[in-house]
Amino acid sequence: MKAFSVVGTSGSGKTTTIEAVIAELRRRGYRVGSVKEIHYEAFAIDTQGSNTHRHREAGAELVAARGQYETDLLYPAQLPMRDILRHYRGYDWVALEGVTELPVPKVICTLDKLDENSICVSGKLSMQGIAHALPVYNALEDAAALCDFLEAEVPDYLECYDPDDPDSDINITLRIDGKEIRMVPFVQRILRNAVLGVASELEGWQEGASVEISFKAQ
Numbered sequence: 001m002k003a004f005s006v007v008g009t010s011g012s013g014k015t016t017t018i019e020a021v022i023a024e025l026r027r028r029g030y031r032v033g034s035v036k037e038i039h040y041e042a043f044a045i046d047t048q049g050s051n052t053h054r055h056r057e058a059g060a061e062l063v064a065a066r067g068q069y070e071t072d073l074l075y076p077a078q079l080p081m082r083d084i085l086r087h088y089r090g091y092d093w094v095a096l097e098g099v100t101e102l103p104v105p106k107v108i109c110t111l112d113k114l115d116e117n118s119i120c121v122s123g124k125l126s127m128q129g130i131a132h133a134l135p136v137y138n139a140l141e142d143a144a145a146l147c148d149f150l151e152a153e154v155p156d157y158l159e160c161y162d163p164d165d166p167d168s169d170i171n172i173t174l175r176i177d178g179k180e181i182r183m184v185p186f187v188q189r190i191l192r193n194a195v196l197g198v199a200s201e202l203e204g205w206q207e208g209a210s211v212e213i214s215f216k217a218q
Contacts, residue, residue: 001088003157004150005096006122008109013123013139017107017146018095020139024147030092035084037098045072085157094157105154107146108134119153122146176217 006014006021019033025032045065052063063074064160081102085187088094096104100113106116110124120135127138137146170187174181183191199211 001085001091001094001148001157002154003085003094003096004105004107004119004154005099005102005103006107006109007098007100007113008123008125009112012109012125014097014109017109017122017139018097020097020143021147023148024143025093025095028147031090032093032095033088033091034095034097035099037096037100045074058085104157105150107150120146120149130135 005121006018008014022032022034047050052065056074056076061076065074066073073175081096081099085094096102100106104116105119106113106117107120108118109121109124109125111125118134120137121132122137122139125132126136135149137149139146172183172192174183174191195211195213199205
């Protein structure tokens with residue numbers, strides 16, 4: 001699964017950009033999901049007096065509302081985005097609108113959202129004729145070029161995990177000249193699997209053993 005976020009202030013063209021990208025990715029045969037960050041504090045589906053709210057008041061911790069054309073799971077809190085993305089397993093792409101909490105690649109529509117994860121410019125900012133250090137794509141005029149860029153530049157979501165994520169099931173320590181090197185879980189998995197592939201074939205190997213390697217780089 002690949003995930004990216006389109007960020008910018010209200011009216012900057014985030015939704016228009018995401019619409020164009022989703023439509024183009026679907027045209028290419030991908031299974032696509034999306035997440036919309038809503039900053040309106042009073043936003044709620046589970047409102048006072050509704051039947052679902054009555055279920056919650058009675059003590060239900062997780063409430064589902066199932067209609068003829070949609071099913072909504074109502075959690076009584078703002079879920080971390082990592083937990084939300086677990087619902088998208090099996091999707092090829094997840095387009096995030098306005099999400100800034102994850103270190104995923106970002107398409108920026110206003111310069112105030114520029115950070116180390118920004119990979120390109122789109123939205124209304126792309127139409128202003130201003131020179132930018134990042135590639136510029138007008139999603140309305142050339143969604144195909146923007147999607148070509150995203151296909152090439154957006155890594156699998158595992159590569160974007162925080163190395164200190166407590167939910168990661170991988171915990172490998174690498175030190176170079178005594179300095180610990182932080183590695184995202186995706187890289188840790190590569191290193192672990194390579195070492196285990198060799199070590200498990202050697203005499204003295206046993207499940208659950210602690211493995212240590214030390215060598216000088218030439």
